[in-house]
Amino acid sequence: MTDLFRGLDLTGVFANAVLGGVIARRARLDPVGFAVLAVLSGLGGGIIRDTLLQRGTPVALTDYAYLLTAFAGAALTFVVRVEGPWWNRVWPVLDALALGCWAAAGAQKTLDAGLGWLPAVLLGTITAVGGGVVRDIVLRQIPAVLGGNTLYATCAAAASGVLVVLQERGYPAAGSLAALVVGAGLCLLARWRGWILPDADGWSPTRIHRRPRT
Structure with missing residues (x-):
């Protein structure tokens, strides 16, 4: 289980580092910009x-595999233009797996801390979504997790909750696996179905939809 989650963890770091590089290319940044966005995207939450x-000390600074994986994602996207249908199919799956893995790891580490x-x-x-939030703030954008996009932070919270419940019942290994499945599955389902949380006006009981006059 430890090796499995470490592999998924590093895969998620690489996938989100590549996403940071893709965004850096769109913003026409230099190599330092690529590296910064890759590290923020892949390691910021942890x-x-x-x-x-x-x-x-944060694990990302004591285990060289994490920083090297993030830098590899930055280097790849700086040299190669990562885009197209294959990227649009592969990245959501890797991102969903990373979300479930990171949410489980973050919740478990918090419980272990007492x-x-x-x-x-x-x-x-925060482990699952923090990196993307910091990256968007650095780019002077409203973080994507704050609204207008398919469920993401909600999926991470659900995965964390599953781990907490099963951990308290004495099933830590099953809790980690269940959190991964719930987080990743709900994230992919939300993307497929286009599920988003309503904004403030969507909750308002006084909101009236008028038929336009003809």
């Missing part, structure tokens, strides 16, 4: 989690 937990279920769900979600 670094935020480890910093908040204050249980030692914190309760609510911080575990919160930090599991």
